[in-house]
Amino acid sequence: MAHERLREPARSPGQLRDLDLPHAAQSAGERDWHDGRVVTPDRSDGPLVLGIETSCDETGVGIVRGHTLLADTVASSVEEHARFGGVVPEVASRAHLEAMVPTLERACETAGIRPGDVDAVAVTSGPGLAGALLVGVAAAKALALALGKPLYGVNHLAAHVAVDQLEHGALPDPCLALLVSGGHSSLLRIDDVTGHDDGVHLLGATIDDAAGEAFDKVARVLGLPFPGGPHVDRAAREGGSITIDFPRGLTGRRDLERHRFDFSFSGLKTAVARWVEARERSGEPVPVADVAASFQEAVCDVLVRKALDAATSNGIEDLLVGGGVAANSRLRAMATERATARGVRVRVPRPGLCTDNGAMVAALGVEMVARGRTPSSLDLPADSSQPVTTVLV
Numbered sequence: 316m317a318h319e320r321l322r323e324p325a326r327s328p329g330q331l332r333d334l335d336l337p338h339a340a341q342s343a344g345e346r347d348w349h350d351g352r353v354v355t356p357d358r359s360d361g362p363l364v365l366g367i368e369t370s371c372d373e374t375g376v377g378i379v380r381g382h383t384l385l386a387d388t389v390a391s392s393v394e395e396h397a398r399f400g401g402v403v404p405e406v407a408s409r410a411h412l413e414a415m416v417p418t419l420e421r422a423c424e425t426a427g428i429r430p431g432d433v434d435a436v437a438v439t440s441g442p443g444l445a446g447a448l449l450v451g452v453a454a455a456k457a458l459a460l461a462l463g464k465p466l467y468g469v470n471h472l473a474a475h476v477a478v479d480q481l482e483h484g485a486l487p488d489p490c491l492a493l494l495v496s497g498g499h500s501s502l503l504r505i506d507d508v509t510g511h512d513d514g515v516h517l518l519g520a521t522i523d524d525a526a527g528e529a530f531d532k533v534a535r536v537l538g539l540p541f542p543g544g545p546h547v548d549r550a551a552r553e554g555g556s557i558t559i560d561f562p563r564g565l566t567g568r569r570d571l572e573r574h575r576f577d578f579s580f581s582g583l584k585t586a587v588a589r590w591v592e593a594r595e596r597s598g599e600p601v602p603v604a605d606v607a608a609s610f611q612e613a614v615c616d617v618l619v620r621k622a623l624d625a626a627t628s629n630g631i632e633d634l635l636v637g638g639g640v641a642a643n644s645r646l647r648a649m650a651t652e653r654a655t656a657r658g659v660r661v662r663v664p665r666p667g668l669c670t671d672n673g674a675m676v677a678a679l680g681v682e683m684v685a686r687g688r689t690p691s692s693l694d695l696p697a698d699s700s701q702p703v704t705t706v707l708v
């Protein structure tokens with residue numbers, strides 16, 4: 316939902332073919348669209364894969380050839396959830412159903428391909444909301460069956476890693492991935508992003524709230540709209556000072572013995588809520604931008620500290636930051652600054668590729684095809700709690 320979106324009157328499909336901006340958008344009914352045509356298709360540059368993403372509130376269809384992004388179309392239902400302060404699964408599933416066919420058509424049009432041109436169809440099989448995942452999986456099965464193309468059911472989290480190839484080329488081997496989204500915060504050693512032969516190895520994860528979840532909950536405490544991450548980021552950037560020393564979870568000596576590469580953000584979230592409540596009780600105004608900046612600093616500090624510790628202690632020289640929270644401006648800057656000081660190279664996809672989209676699924680699908688992985692069967696299930704280490708189902 317952090318994609319750049321413009322509200323414009325609906326255009327005819329004929330006009331859309333002339334789209335030449337890297338990011339353009341159109342409103343279609345109640346839904347917002349984000350589109351990106353990045354370069355002219357190159358027919359000789361690796362497998363052509365269509366990827367479908369429906370794990371949460373974005374209906375994403377991406378089309379990728381090799382490491383080249385041809386289309387990245389996203390229809391989001393985020394505005395339908397905003398008044399509830401969180402994603403409503405039933406509403407998300409219904410929105411995916413309505414958006415699926417138009418999003419597919421539009422992505423093909425943007426990429427200048429016909430569905431039958433693709434070498435494979437990839438889809439997020441999990442983790443995510445069960446009903447939402449099912450819509451994407453059913454659509455991908457129908458497409459693969461009708462076109463007679465291989466189907467790959469892939470892990471959403473590994474796709475957040477693979478998407479960086481569209482921007483920075485082949486992944487370094489090995490690389491340390493800091494994966495931070497609304498549902499997950501993990502440190503992964505990536506030897507093979509397709510997961511083959513323990514290629515995605517979990518070093519640590521959150522023991523309570525995910526980083527994005529903490530951003531969303533703190534935003535709510537501060538009276539900022541849902542989803543909160545981008546709003547906290549903006550409030551902190553536009554006038555916030557780091558004036559409050561909020562706790563850094565699982566960084567004490569004792570905690571590090573058991574949870575060196577794990578995260579905990581629930582104590583931080585509670586500390587922010589208590590701080591704000593105390594202010595309100597005393598009748599003083601809440602300095603929203605300062606609280607946002609101080610909270611954000613605490614989250615980023617722990618994420619970057621642990622990611623660099625994991626990289627250096629595992630002898631890994633490349634750090635990749637992915638997932639929706641990787642769109643955060645402070646996290647991007649801090650990771651780059653501190654990693655450079657430690658001699659670690661950093662890769663972070665551009666913000667529009669960090670939040671959920673179909674291009675990331677297509678990028679992982681390309682790897683599956685290129686590395687000759689066995690396609691999924693047509694009875695592929697949607698798995699709402701698919702482990703991060705199970706990359707291909």
Ligand code: KG4
Binds near residue numbers: 499527531642
């Ligand atoms: O990866 P993602 O789009 O969806 C999931 O897989 O969960 O991540 C969504 C999360 C939300 O919690 C959202 O608030 C957070 O990413 N997010 C951000 C920013 N943009 C999105 N958090 C902090 N700063 C941002 N700029």
Ligand code: ZN
Binds near residue numbers: 471496497638639670
């Ligand atoms: Zn995600």
